[in-house]
Structure formats: structure tokens, C-alpha cells
Amino acid sequence: MSLPSKIEKFLLDQNTYLVHLESVGSTMNEIKKHIGDKNICLIADEQTAGMGRRGNQWVSPKGNMYLSFLFEYTLSIQEHFLFTAVAANSIKISLNNYINENIYIKWPNDIIVNENKIAGIMTEIIEYKNIKYVIIGIGIN
Numbered sequence: 001m002s003l004p005s006k007i008e009k010f011l012l013d014q015n016t017y018l019v020h021l022e023s024v025g026s027t028m029n030e031i032k033k034h035i036g037d038k039n040i041c042l043i044a045d046e047q048t049a050g051m052g053r054r055g056n057q058w059v060s061p062k063g064n065m066y067l068s069f070l071f072e073y074t075l076s077i078q079e080h081f082l083f084t085a086v087a088a089n090s091i092k093i094s095l096n097n098y099i100n101e102n103i104y105i106k107w108p109n110d111i112i113v114n115e116n117k118i119a120g121i122m123t124e125i126i127e128y129k130n131i132k133y134v135i136i137g138i139g140i141n
Contacts, residue, residue: 025049026138027068040070065140073132
């Protein structure tokens with residue numbers, strides 16, 4: 001079984017559907033088209049209008065990783081930071097399995113390798129038909 005098939009099977013086992021697109025403006029914006037459908041993991045090969053925090057641009061050429069997750073939001077607003085913390089720690093642990101470099105989290109949402117930012121995490125809570133959803137966006141360059 002190929003790696004993409006394994007990932008898709010894992011996500012389906014978690015009641016999450018995989019959407020892969022070659023190019024999008026922003027995974028954070030594109031995934032909003034799926035609100036109300038189901039849990040989604042949307043991956044894009046490139047973003048033409050990637051977003052960083054505070055309206056900053058996230059440069060997103062092909063060859064890197066851009067993804068967003070959409071889940072029904074079940075935590076209290078005070079626990080919102082947990083999504084970013086889990087994502088940041090997951091990225092750090094994954095990178096530690098493949099590279100032997102100085103990797104650390106610059107809180108609240110950046111992954112730094114050898115003093116260079118290589119990943120960013122954004123979260124957004126939205127409401128649709130009286131149901132709250134969280135979108136977790138991750139860009140890894």
C-alpha cells in the first residue's frame with residue numbers, strides 16, 4: 001500500500017476525508033467550502049495566496065507541504081490554544097524522526113530549525129448553522 005493510500009486510510013479511520021488539490025489560493029480558504037460536510041484534511045501542492053498570521057503572506061511554492069484540517073469544534077474557547085500546541089508538537093516530533101538539527105517551537109505557532117522558520121500554524125474558529133468548527137492550517141517549507 002502506497003504512503004498516500006496509508007494516509008488516506010488512517011484519516012478515514014478517524015472519520016476524516018482527504019482532499020488533495022494541485023493548486024489553491026489558500027488551504028485555509030479552500031477548506032471552508034467543506035464546512036458542514038464532514039471532517040476534512042485538505043492538502044495542496046502549492047498555494048498562490050498563502051496566508052500567515054496578522055495578514056502576512058506565506059510564500060508557498062511547489063515542493064513544500066500545505067494543509068488544513070477542518071473539525072467540529074468541541075473545546076471551550078479558553079482551550080483553543082490546544083489545537084496549535086498539538087499541531088506544533090506533532091510537527092516537531094515528526095521532524096525529529098528525520099533530521100538531526102536544532103528544532104524548537106517559537107510559541108505560539110512557529111517551528112524553527114537552526115534559527116530559520118520552516119513552519120507556521122494558524123487556527124480559526126468559525127460557526128455554520130449554529131455549529132462551531134476549527135480550521136487548523138499548517139505550512140511547512
